[in-house]
Amino acid sequence: MSEPVHAFDFLKQKSLDDLPRVIAIFGDDRFLKRQVLDKLLPPDDSDDCLEFAGGELEWRDIRDDLSTGSLFSQGDRRILVSDADRFATKHRDALEDYIANPSNAAVLILDFTTLASNTRLYKAIAKADGLISCRLPEVKRGKSKSLDIARLHKWAGHWASSQHRIKLTSEAVEELTDLVGWELGLLDREMAKLALFVEEGGTVDVALVDEVVGGWKAKTTWDMLDAATEGKTADALEQLDHLLQSGDAPHALFGSVAWSLRRFATATRIYQRMEQQSGRCANLAMALEQAGFRKWPANALKKAEAQLIQISRPRATQLYRWLLETDLALKGSHSRPERARLALETLIFRLSRQARG
Numbered sequence: 001m002s003e004p005v006h007a008f009d010f011l012k013q014k015s016l017d018d019l020p021r022v023i024a025i026f027g028d029d030r031f032l033k034r035q036v037l038d039k040l041l042p043p044d045d046s047d048d049c050l051e052f053a054g055g056e057l058e059w060r061d062i063r064d065d066l067s068t069g070s071l072f073s074q075g076d077r078r079i080l081v082s083d084a085d086r087f088a089t090k091h092r093d094a095l096e097d098y099i100a101n102p103s104n105a106a107v108l109i110l111d112f113t114t115l116a117s118n119t120r121l122y123k124a125i126a127k128a129d130g131l132i133s134c135r136l137p138e139v140k141r142g143k144s145k146s147l148d149i150a151r152l153h154k155w156a157g158h159w160a161s162s163q164h165r166i167k168l169t170s171e172a173v174e175e176l177t178d179l180v181g182w183e184l185g186l187l188d189r190e191m192a193k194l195a196l197f198v199e200e201g202g203t204v205d206v207a208l209v210d211e212v213v214g215g216w217k218a219k220t221t222w223d224m225l226d227a228a229t230e231g232k233t234a235d236a237l238e239q240l241d242h243l244l245q246s247g248d249a250p251h252a253l254f255g256s257v258a259w260s261l262r263r264f265a266t267a268t269r270i271y272q273r274m275e276q277q278s279g280r281c282a283n284l285a286m287a288l289e290q291a292g293f294r295k296w297p298a299n300a301l302k303k304a305e306a307q308l309i310q311i312s313r314p315r316a317t318q319l320y321r322w323l324l325e326t327d328l329a330l331k332g333s334h335s336r337p338e339r340a341r342l343a344l345e346t347l348i349f350r351l352s353r354q355a356r357g
Helices: 007-012 030-040 059-066 084-090 092-100 120-127 149-164 170-180 184-197 206-229 233-245 250-278 284-290 300-311 319-331 337-350
Strands: 022-026 049-053 077-082 106-111 131-133 138-141 144-147
Touching: 007 030, 007 131, 022 030, 022 120, 030 106, 030 184, 049 059, 059 077, 059 092, 059 106, 077 084, 084 092, 084 106, 092 120, 120 131, 144 250, 149 170, 149 184, 170 184, 170 206, 184 206, 184 250, 206 233, 206 250, 206 300, 233 250, 233 337, 250 284, 250 300, 250 319, 250 337, 284 300, 319 337
Parallel strands: 022 106, 022 131, 049 077, 077 106
Antiparallel strands: 138 144
């Protein structure tokens, strides 16, 4: 069974000849998914692509389209099913049968949030080299995994050069990611801003990153996150109000919030795994470091420890679920600005000292 191709590697491919007949894109990084789909799908004005929302989709709705060739070109049609998680759950048998004997007329692209590696569907698509991972890259250290920071830094430098025509020094890359976090869409947006301040091909250093990306908004965002994780709900809500009043979009702010809380959630899982393996109390600082927290500046790990202790273990184990609920709300029931604000405030309240009980 072939390993999934990471989005970074897929996007480097110059040719899309001999694509698998069924492709599964999975992972929670929306920016990477968008880049992968832009590469896979024909231009918007093409008639060779059909898109379906998987939530209420029936297999019969796409069966005929999969066996119908392109009417206007010699290439394959692309059939995209978004929200493929529910579609695959409902039509797993039909999908598995189709993967075993796919049509040559079209490429079926399934957009998953998660796709468990122990399922027959995953293994069937993997056998045909059709898996593309849109998660942030990870590296294995012992029995645990953590973000592959070296690879992410390399990607950031390459992306700045290839897409925005600027050169980021290695120190500037570190400063930029410290300020923005590993939300790739936000990094792309900040790189676009930096490109306005230098000539094409010009070099961006730490000073320029601090001036353009830092500023009071970045400081306020981190102040809000610190206050929230320390249980200082009133302070966090005040900082959130400042950011919203200044024009920051709730959806963009959620990117920074999610990146920060996801690290605490990851540290919690690593800590639990350490406990299970050793049978005794684990090293919290080590778990935090493996989750991406740094030792510098001075006392950074101690600060993160105190924040995670304040969040408390029962709540830390629910962070992934809370982030997913907030993300879905922002895309659906709370997509309007006033409702989006309520979704962010609810997440902050869940971290309050009062909510620990």
